[in-house]
Amino acid sequence: MAEVKKYEEPRIGVFVCHCGTNIAGSINIKAVQEYAKTLPNVIIADDYQYMCSTPGQNKIAEAIKEQKLTGIVVAACSPRLHEPTFRNATKEGGLNPFRFEMANIREQNSWVHMHQPEEATAKAKDAVRIAVAKASLLEDLIPKSVPVEKTAMVVGAGVGGMQAALDLASAGIKTYLVEKEPTIGGKMSQLDKTFPTLDCSQCILTPKMVDVYRHEGIELLTYTEVEAVEGYIGNFDVTLRKKARGVLTPDEATARGIIGGGCTGCGDCTDVCPVIKPNPFELGMAPRKAIYIYHPQVSPLIYTVDFDACVKCGLCVEACGEERKAIDLDAKDELMNVKVGTVVLALGYDIFPIEKKFEWGYKHYDNVITSLEFERLICASGPTGGHLIRPSDGETPKRIAFVLCAGSRDNTGVGKPYCSRFCCMYSLKHAHQIIEKIPGAIPYIFYMDIRSFGKMYEEFYYRIQDEGAKFIRGRVANILEDPVTKNLHVNAEDTLLGRPIDMEVDLVVLAAAVQPSADTEKTRRLFGVSCSQDGWLLEAHPKLNPCGTTTAGVYLAGVCQGPKDIPDTVAQAEGAASAASIPIHRGEVELEPYFAVCMEDKCAGCGLCVNLCPYQALSLIEKDGRTVMHVTEAKCKGCGTCGGFCPGGAIWMQHFATPQIVAQIDAFLLGGEQ
Amino acid sequence: MADENWKPKIIAIICNWCSYAGADLAGGARIQYPPDIRAVRVMCTGRVDPLFILKAFQDGADGVLVSGCHFGDCHYLEGNYKAAKRMFLLKSVLKNIGLDDKRLRMTFVSASEGAKWGHVMEDVVRTITELGPSPLKELAR
Numbered sequence: 001m002a003e004v005k006k007y008e009e010p011r012i013g014v015f016v017c018h019c020g021t022n023i024a025g026s027i028n029i030k031a032v033q034e035y036a037k038t039l040p041n042v043i044i045a046d047d048y049q050y051m052c053s054t055p056g057q058n059k060i061a062e063a064i065k066e067q068k069l070t071g072i073v074v075a076a077c078s079p080r081l082h083e084p085t086f087r088n089a090t091k092e093g094g095l096n097p098f099r100f101e102m103a104n105i106r107e108q109n110s111w112v113h114m115h116q117p118e119e120a121t122a123k124a125k126d127a128v129r130i131a132v133a134k135a136s137l138l139e140d141l142i143p144k145s146v147p148v149e150k151t152a153m154v155v156g157a158g159v160g161g162m163q164a165a166l167d168l169a170s171a172g173i174k175t176y177l178v179e180k181e182p183t184i185g186g187k188m189s190q191l192d193k194t195f196p197t198l199d200c201s202q203c204i205l206t207p208k209m210v211d212v213y214r215h216e217g218i219e220l221l222t223y224t225e226v227e228a229v230e231g232y233i234g235n236f237d238v239t240l241r242k243k244a245r246g247v248l249t250p251d252e253a254t255a256r257g258i259i260g261g262g263c264t265g266c267g268d269c270t271d272v273c274p275v276i277k278p279n280p281f282e283l284g285m286a287p288r289k290a291i292y293i294y295h296p297q298v299s300p301l302i303y304t305v306d307f308d309a310c311v312k313c314g315l316c317v318e319a320c321g322e323e324r325k326a327i328d329l330d331a332k333d334e335l336m337n338v339k340v341g342t343v344v345l346a347l348g349y350d351i352f353p354i355e356k357k358f359e360w361g362y363k364h365y366d367n368v369i370t371s372l373e374f375e376r377l378i379c380a381s382g383p384t385g386g387h388l389i390r391p392s393d394g395e396t397p398k399r400i401a402f403v404l405c406a407g408s409r410d411n412t413g414v415g416k417p418y419c420s421r422f423c424c425m426y427s428l429k430h431a432h433q434i435i436e437k438i439p440g441a442i443p444y445i446f447y448m449d450i451r452s453f454g455k456m457y458e459e460f461y462y463r464i465q466d467e468g469a470k471f472i473r474g475r476v477a478n479i480l481e482d483p484v485t486k487n488l489h490v491n492a493e494d495t496l497l498g499r500p501i502d503m504e505v506d507l508v509v510l511a512a513a514v515q516p517s518a519d520t521e522k523t524r525r526l527f528g529v530s531c532s533q534d535g536w537l538l539e540a541h542p543k544l545n546p547c548g549t550t551t552a553g554v555y556l557a558g559v560c561q562g563p564k565d566i567p568d569t570v571a572q573a574e575g576a577a578s579a580a581s582i583p584i585h586r587g588e589v590e591l592e593p594y595f596a597v598c599m600e601d602k603c604a605g606c607g608l609c610v611n612l613c614p615y616q617a618l619s620l621i622e623k624d625g626r627t628v629m630h631v632t633e634a635k636c637k638g639c640g641t642c643g644g645f646c647p648g649g650a651i652w653m654q655h656f657a658t659p660q661i662v663a664q665i666d667a668f669l670l671g672g673e674q
Numbered sequence: 675m676a677d678e679n680w681k682p683k684i685i686a687i688i689c690n691w692c693s694y695a696g697a698d699l700a701g702g703a704r705i706q707y708p709p710d711i712r713a714v715r716v717m718c719t720g721r722v723d724p725l726f727i728l729k730a731f732q733d734g735a736d737g738v739l740v741s742g743c744h745f746g747d748c749h750y751l752e753g754n755y756k757a758a759k760r761m762f763l764l765k766s767v768l769k770n771i772g773l774d775d776k777r778l779r780m781t782f783v784s785a786s787e788g789a790k791w792g793h794v795m796e797d798v799v800r801t802i803t804e805l806g807p808s809p810l811k812e813l814a815r
Contacts, residue, residue, distance in 0.1 A: 658723060
């Protein structure tokens, strides 16, 4: 590999795809095909309706055999869509799959120049010429197989992450489930009921939490964050930060020689703790101590010390006693390393800070609350024991306004442009709950459109209508408070009646938009996953690969990929777990062989490339009395940063080698119809 | 001044993970833009050897666009930073040989920014059209 490559006489086959009318609608296929025949090295140029179909692929394989082709060019869609397809067809014909090059004449041509057929055809000819130039210089490459670590990691232990971890572990894969909070359960554990079945959220979630905790294939790491990630599919090396919890689990206690010790979850410590803080699980509507659990059903049932609040008085240590000795107020964060083959990200969501929509007065008026606060107030295990009250005076509200699309579908620049997808349905559920719980109460639902898209959702919508909820189609312009009664005046336009409304209500519930959770940005960067403009993690393909990412071996589950309700989250989690288990069960993965290769006769051993490599894949070695660069293939990811800077041109980037790229540049600018 | 029918020849070297995906997304969304740019795909803008760009200008390119991921979003951690540094260097080289450095452009378009790709295409074509044919065109013949 070290010397300059030698090529046999290239024999190239060009295949132009119509893609129905997607390409043929604006590009003259015959003209491109005839033009391709005039290009150097081109032996055969053909066309077909759908090159990606079986007959289309067969054309490629047959042409390779009949014409003894050495390179294939398909002018069709994006290589990001069908490069693997045509590589397989090339392989089918008996040629090395890397002797294939694609000319993108759909996404970057026919679709973006729909009304300029002449220019589009000329651009397609150029694209074919550029691709033929590269195909003439392509070489055989062998993908490298690497073994896959037989373990997986799931980041985030909401309902999606728990499901993914359960599936992976049940498939026989040891799974690390990492959760930044002290307990698993996520947002779903804060909900009261779930739509449209009205199942109690806790009743269906807590058994799952217990399953996760007890599953021998799952190593549960709560109060832990991802600190650093190295490696690639099959061999991720993840550094985790176990935040100082201040309380030992029974296992940890045993490891320290305190036999029979550790936290039993009795709560003696929290009874004596003198520090009172708002409980974030109850959204600040209930207190917790500096040593706390979020709620009685937490899993694992281990207390946690909030070291930001703790005054280290030691009362809890005393209460815990000498036998259990579970509390260690000098605990420090610990770092741990785990090696995993694949990763599922289930990072969840946060509620959009709806106070930014100041016209609705959240945080300014006592009786304007968010839907999640409503969930806690209506929940039997919530701070009011399930009695919905007005925060201003503790009275039971009778007239309750629900404001939908609060911050969603908002193009003012303050809110979010997207639909948060589950607010319509939970607001319908809320309406049902108050009709059921408060005699004479009337819910008023201010909506733009009711999106009841799922199975039995539309039926649920009709049911709530029949139960007496009032629906007013119109976006709420503003909300004003009566300073004496603390009642609220909701001003909106009823767009069905075409008249303005000023409605006095006792309580307003804002169905606030959702946004990516606070840690999403940091975590996605650690794993090299892209995000959309709104910050949601980007799937590899919106339709054909909704669980995968562009980083091989990293998969997505749940709302972190985009707003979705519980059934969709669980379904995607199962999909992600299945996808993540495939490389592990196969035992090895093939890496694209785009490695750097040192052409040792040209290498001067200057070492500039060694510092440029972000993966420490390059080093200098002594060989035959000279210093030359050496590539560790397992570490090289093929970015080509070294090859872009080598002063001597001594680095051969496989599949993107300098002669190949220069040939493309020359073919465009010097070849063709000048 | 160039004749009215003159169209610029512009080459875009774009990274597989962000800008190429963004350009594909523009296609999916049927965003229409001027058809004067031809793309060469590389895995990362870090791969872009300054010599590729000089070769393109030597061959008579009227403009060169290099487009990669946003800073901090590089699929290979930091290739786009290194590419950006090289572009600054190259711009001063271009000025020294008498080429307007606006003929070389680096942009950052993510995989979700189809609309932005359309804007970039329009803007690059407009800029290069205003500058007219490259004075190095004769050299290429």
